[in-house]
Amino acid sequence: MLAELWxxxxxxxxxxxxxxxxxxxxxxxxxxxxxxVDNNNKSDFPWMTGRQGHDFILFKPRFLKPLDAANxxxxxxxxAIEVAAPDGEQFIMGDPKFTEFxxxxxxxxxxxxxSERCMTDARPVSxxxxxxxxxxxxxxxxxxxxxxxxANFYVRWDDDAPFFEDQLVGRELQIGETVVVQLVKKDGxxxxxxxxxxxxxxxxKVLESVYHGHSGCAGVYGAVxxxxxxxxGDSIYxx
Numbered sequence: 383m384l385a386e387l388w389x390x391x392x393x394x395x396x397x398x399x400x401x402x403x404x405x406x407x408x409x410x411x412x413x414x415x416x417x418x419v420d421n422n423n424k425s426d427f428p429w430m431t432g433r434q435g436h437d438f439i440l441f442k443p444r445f446l447k448p449l450d451a452a453n454x455x456x457x458x459x460x461x462a463i464e465v466a467a468p469d470g471e472q473f474i475m476g477d478p479k480f481t482e483f484x485x486x487x488x489x490x491x492x493x494x495x496x497s498e499r500c501m502t503d504a505r506p507v508s509x510x511x512x513x514x515x516x517x518x519x520x521x522x523x524x525x526x527x528x529x530x531x532x533a534n535f536y537v538r539w540d541d542d543a544p545f546f547e548d549q550l551v552g553r554e555l556q557i558g559e560t561v562v563v564q565l566v567k568k569d570g571x572x573x574x575x576x577x578x579x580x581x582x583x584x585x586x587k588v589l590e591s592v593y594h595g596h597s598g599c600a601g602v603y604g605a606v607x608x609x610x611x612x613x614x615g616d617s618i619y620x621x
Contacts, residue, residue: 384557384616385512385537386528391443391463392475393417393501394431396579398444398530402613404451406563407606409500409507410534412449415461416475417501418484422490430500431525432574435488439574443475451611452569458498490501505566505603509535509547514600517544529579530588533601536620547602556619560610568599575600 390397393414404411409487441466449456463475464612473480476494485492500506510533519526528536535557539546547565554564571592576584587598 383538383617384535384612384614385538387612387614388532388534388536389413390532391416391445392441392576393429393466394438395441395443395465396439397529400614402451402611404449404454404611405507405557405563405606406609407506408498409606411451411456412445412461413500413534414502415497415500416463417444417495417497418448418481419495420492421493427446427503430484430488430490430492432577432582433572434490436577436584437468439517439577439579440582442466456498458496461496461498471582478596480572504569506537506606507563507604508533508569508601509537509563509565509604510569510601511545511547512536512538513609515544518591518600522585522587524585524588526580526588530575530577531601532574533598535612545596545600548599550620551602554607554621555604556621557613558610558612558616560608561612562608562621563604564607565602565604567603568597569601571597 387400387403388397389410389412391412419428420430442464443463448461465473481492481494510531515526515528550565554562556562573589576586576588592598
């Protein structure tokens, strides 16, 4: 069952839980549609994220008007958002003052990027089993918050074994009445999962457990084969 449905309007900032969402070939509509590029980072991963500044994950974006899942092709204006800084100060995304605020706070030269296509790291959607969360909590001795893992789909499988989703790589799954996702690869992890989503305090033990016990992976990535609307609570079927 799809236990929880999430999207992250700004790459590496806080996410929002949803009751329903449209899922397209590009991913969950509104997911990671904004990102900040580090102008001095010439690598193949140029994004400003919680890796460079842990507090980046504490910024909370929200759409000014909730996206309508029934709208197959929203206008660009419908993606307007505001962001609350950790101290509560509010900014409108696209205001140069917000970019300047972030540059001063984190010491990086930044450029805002917008794309209606989700700017994910590897594949359009990600899936994470709640049993995997429980297993990692037991391994680390930390009551882990699922938000550390920044997945779109948090799943309660009929098989309650941790890392059960690893067995489904290569399989096609139907979520609800319409959406079909093919799980294509395990989700390789970085220091982002060490950060507490409420405080940004790091717990290196989390990444150490994933690396030493699970080949550096936790959760899976998927490609969308059939578009549609999904709801929290939808059944998930292997097809």
